[in-house]
């Protein structure tokens with residue numbers, strides 16, 4: 001059995017793309033985002049904020065009117081018009097059981113685009129419909145639901161408690177069952193893919209266990225994937241490296257935001273530029 005490699009600051013630094021003199025916004029990479037809902041509009045704001053602060057050429061946000069308005073209020077640089085993207089982030093702040101038809105259409109279009117997709121929270125039931133490379137970012141309950149939605153496994157579907165008792169084992173089983181790259185969130189984050197990559201990340205303080213923290217992680221990973229589209233098409237394990245880097249950057253930003261005290265999710269996003277500068281230095 002492959003052993004778990006602990007992801008380091010040096011590893012993370014290699015997977016952050018700093019712009020070069022000849023870059024423009026499109027050569028850096030555009031992230032498309034389908035997140036948020038009338039129920040959870042804040043998740044859209046947090047993910048977009050995190051993507052913008054991780055560094056990406058442009059964010060295209062495609063969502064319902066209310067979250068779109070809040071996203072634009074916070075981040076006027078976001079473009080809400082349709083267009084080409086290098087990667088998608090979908091599902092944060094959505095509820096698969098209450099999916100408006102407009103959101104279903106937007107999610108279908110993103111999943112049919114053929115570019116890499118980061119699938120979170122309320123889009124995890126759609127993993128099997130993606131046409132491009134996929135990385136999923138569930139917590140324990142979400143992984144249990146995703147495995148239940150996928151069905152067809154020889155093993156009985158695990159409960160969230162069973163996953164919590166063996167997160168590394170379930171990250172691997174999920175990668176093999178679902179045939180996607182899995183980033184399983186928790187105090188220790190495990191990244192596994194169907195091709196044998198096994199990475200673990202323990203960068204952050206337990207203060208990160210706060211509402212919206214995972215929505216920020218989604219934005220960080222979305223930006224990293226959009227800025228590494230070529231690496232992802234050249235090497236199927238690249239998504240694992242990017243996922244581990246996202247968890248590392250998120251953890252370090254959490255440490256910086258916390259300085260030993262409590263954190264609100266937006267604090268993590270605001271700590272990202274300085275965290276990335278430190279990792280690139």
Ligand SMILES: NC(=O)C1=CN([C@@H]2O[C@H](COP(=O)(O)OP(=O)(O)OC[C@H]3O[C@@H](n4cnc5c(N)ncnc54)[C@H](O)[C@@H]3O)[C@@H](O)[C@H]2O)[C@@H](O)CC1
Pocket residue numbers: 039040041042043044091092093094095121122141142211212213214215
């Ligand atoms: N600001 C925002 O807009 C936020 C949106 N979020 C979004 O919210 C959606 C649902 O995420 P969840 O992680 O909550 O989904 P889950 O379905 O994993 O968690 C909900 C379950 O947690 C349990 N639960 C709820 N309240 C509890 C309590 N007080 N004590 C113990 N157990 C409790 C219940 O069993 C409930 O069914 C996702 O789309 C997510 O992205 C969250 O990320 C939080 C922040």
Ligand SMILES: Nc1ncnc2c1ncn2[C@@H]1O[C@H](COP(=O)(O)OP(=O)(O)O)[C@@H](O)[C@H]1O
Pocket residue numbers: 139185186187188189204205206207208209210211212213214215216217250
């Ligand atoms: N005890 C913990 N210690 C460190 N990090 C944690 C801990 N619990 C959760 N996290 C991190 O915080 C984030 C929580 O994500 P998630 O559960 O999706 O929250 P939300 O849905 O509220 O955004 C993940 O990145 C996870 O790795």
